[in-house]
Amino acid sequence: MVTKxxxxxxFDLPKHKLTALFEAEPDRLGYLTFDAAGIHFDLSKTHLDRPMIAAFLALAGACDFDGHRKALFAGDIVNPTEGRPAEHPAERGVGKPESVERAKGYQARMRALIDAIEGSALGPIRHVLQVGIGGSALGPNLLVDALGRDADRYDVAVVSNVDGAALDEVFKKFDPTATLLAVASKTFTTTETMMNAESVVAWMQENGVEDPYGRVIALTAAPDKAMEWGVDETRILPFAESVGGRYSLWSSIGFGAAIGIGWDAYEELLEGAAEMDRHFMLTAPEQNIPLIAAFADRYYAVVRGSETRAVFAYDERLRLLPSYLQQLEMESNGKRVTIAGEALDIPSSPITWGGVGTDAQHAVFQLLHQGTHVLPVEFIASIEPGHGLDDGHHHALLASCFAQGAALMAGKGNEDPARAYPGDRPSTTLLVEQVDPRTLGALIAFYEHRTFCNAVLTGINPFDQFGVELGKQMAKAISTEGTGNFDASTQDLIARAFG
Known part of the structure; x- marks a missing residue:
C-alpha cells in the first residue's frame, strides 16, 4: 500500500525556486529533456531535480514499478477488481503473443470490411456516422478531427450526446441514403448509444432507406448482443474484452477514424503508439519518459497540493486532446481506495482541464499567472504548421507558447501589486515535428503509460471505473419509477420537468 x-x-527535500534551479544546474536540460518517437519532452521548468528524481526512483522501486510494468505487457491480471488484463498495447503489436495475433486478426477483418465499403458493397456511402460515448467517442473523434481535415474520403461524424440536438445537427448535413452507421459499444447495451443508434435507423427508414440495418456496422466486444439487435455477423467488428473503453481507439472502436483517414494512416498511428510502447517497456526507469513525467505529476499533487493540471494544445488540430485526457486520466485515476481496497491517504488524480492556445491566453491565463493557485501547466506544440497560410501565423503561435512557459517561471516584479507576477509556476512542454498519424499515436500512448505510472505511484487500480455506475442506476430509476425515493430537491426537479 502506498501511504503518505x-x-x-x-516532503523532506528542500524546495528551490525554478530560476534558482536553472542557476545552480548548468546541465539541467541534459537530464530533464528527452526525445522519443518524434516527440521532444522538456520537463526542465518543473521543480524536479536530481535528489528528487532519486527519491522518486526509490519510491518506484518500493511500489514494484518493474513488476507492474511487466505484468501489463505480459497480459497478466492488472485490473483485479474485474479480474482482467489490460491489453490495449497488444492492439499496437506489443504484448502477449497470442493477444497480439488475435488483435491482428480483428484488424484484418476491419480492413477487409473497409475495403468492401470502399468498393461500394454497402451502396454509395459518402457519410459515416459513429455513435458511442466515453471512450467509444472521445478517441475516434480526436483522431478524425486531428488527422482527417485534409482527407478526401468520407464525411465522418462522431456523436456521443443523447441530447437529440447532437444527432439533429448531423442529420442536417448528411444524406440518409448515403450514410453508414457505426454503433460503438463494448457491451452493446449502453443506454445513450443504443438510443442514438435507434434514432439513426429510424431517420434512415423515414427517408427511404429500404434496409437501414444493412447500413449498420457494430464495433463491440459482445457480438451476440449486436446480432440480437439486428446487425448481420459479417458487419460486426469485435475487439477483446481485455481492452478497456478509454483505451479502445486502437481496436475496432477506431473504425470511424480508420475509414476517415485511410488504412495506411491508421497503421502509422498504431506504429507510432507501438514505438512509445517499446520505449516504456524497455527503457530503464531513470530515462523512462512516462515515469519521469509521472514523478512531476505526483510531486505537484501530493507535495505541493495542486488539485488540477492544465493542458494547452498550441495547435488547432489537437483542440480535442484536453477533453480526451480528461477521461483518460480522471476516469482511470479518480479513485479513493487503494488496489487493496483501503482508503487513500494521499491525493489521487488531479482534475485535468485545458484548452487551445492562443485562445486560452485571453481567458484562463490570468489565473495561472497571478491567481492564488499554483498548478502544473503542460504545453503541446508542433514545429510544422497544419496550414498553408503565411508563416507569420505559426511563428506567432509558437512564440506565444514558449513565452507563456518562460513567463510562468520567471514572473516579474512591480511596485504596483496588481501588476506583479510572482513566477515560480511550473510547466512542461511537448514539442513534435508535425501532427501526423505516427506522432499522434505516440503522443496518446505516452499519456496512457503516464496514467499507468501515476496509478502505480499512488497504489490504485487505473483500469476499473465503478464511479460512473451510480448515476446511471439513478437515471434508470427516474425513468422507470418517477420521483421514487429521491431527496426532496430531486423529486421537485423531476416534477417540474416531467409534470
Missing part, C-alpha cells in the same frame, strides 16, 4: 509516509523523503 512513502512520500516522506520527498
Amino acid at each position: 509516509s512513502a512520500y516522506a523523503p520527498i
Whole structure:
C-alpha cells in the first residue's frame, strides 16, 4: 500500500525556486529533456531535480514499478477488481503473443470490411456516422478531427450526446441514403448509444432507406448482443474484452477514424503508439519518459497540493486532446481506495482541464499567472504548421507558447501589486515535428503509460471505473419509477420537468 509516509523523503527535500534551479544546474536540460518517437519532452521548468528524481526512483522501486510494468505487457491480471488484463498495447503489436495475433486478426477483418465499403458493397456511402460515448467517442473523434481535415474520403461524424440536438445537427448535413452507421459499444447495451443508434435507423427508414440495418456496422466486444439487435455477423467488428473503453481507439472502436483517414494512416498511428510502447517497456526507469513525467505529476499533487493540471494544445488540430485526457486520466485515476481496497491517504488524480492556445491566453491565463493557485501547466506544440497560410501565423503561435512557459517561471516584479507576477509556476512542454498519424499515436500512448505510472505511484487500480455506475442506476430509476425515493430537491426537479 502506498501511504503518505512513502512520500516522506520527498516532503523532506528542500524546495528551490525554478530560476534558482536553472542557476545552480548548468546541465539541467541534459537530464530533464528527452526525445522519443518524434516527440521532444522538456520537463526542465518543473521543480524536479536530481535528489528528487532519486527519491522518486526509490519510491518506484518500493511500489514494484518493474513488476507492474511487466505484468501489463505480459497480459497478466492488472485490473483485479474485474479480474482482467489490460491489453490495449497488444492492439499496437506489443504484448502477449497470442493477444497480439488475435488483435491482428480483428484488424484484418476491419480492413477487409473497409475495403468492401470502399468498393461500394454497402451502396454509395459518402457519410459515416459513429455513435458511442466515453471512450467509444472521445478517441475516434480526436483522431478524425486531428488527422482527417485534409482527407478526401468520407464525411465522418462522431456523436456521443443523447441530447437529440447532437444527432439533429448531423442529420442536417448528411444524406440518409448515403450514410453508414457505426454503433460503438463494448457491451452493446449502453443506454445513450443504443438510443442514438435507434434514432439513426429510424431517420434512415423515414427517408427511404429500404434496409437501414444493412447500413449498420457494430464495433463491440459482445457480438451476440449486436446480432440480437439486428446487425448481420459479417458487419460486426469485435475487439477483446481485455481492452478497456478509454483505451479502445486502437481496436475496432477506431473504425470511424480508420475509414476517415485511410488504412495506411491508421497503421502509422498504431506504429507510432507501438514505438512509445517499446520505449516504456524497455527503457530503464531513470530515462523512462512516462515515469519521469509521472514523478512531476505526483510531486505537484501530493507535495505541493495542486488539485488540477492544465493542458494547452498550441495547435488547432489537437483542440480535442484536453477533453480526451480528461477521461483518460480522471476516469482511470479518480479513485479513493487503494488496489487493496483501503482508503487513500494521499491525493489521487488531479482534475485535468485545458484548452487551445492562443485562445486560452485571453481567458484562463490570468489565473495561472497571478491567481492564488499554483498548478502544473503542460504545453503541446508542433514545429510544422497544419496550414498553408503565411508563416507569420505559426511563428506567432509558437512564440506565444514558449513565452507563456518562460513567463510562468520567471514572473516579474512591480511596485504596483496588481501588476506583479510572482513566477515560480511550473510547466512542461511537448514539442513534435508535425501532427501526423505516427506522432499522434505516440503522443496518446505516452499519456496512457503516464496514467499507468501515476496509478502505480499512488497504489490504485487505473483500469476499473465503478464511479460512473451510480448515476446511471439513478437515471434508470427516474425513468422507470418517477420521483421514487429521491431527496426532496430531486423529486421537485423531476416534477417540474416531467409534470
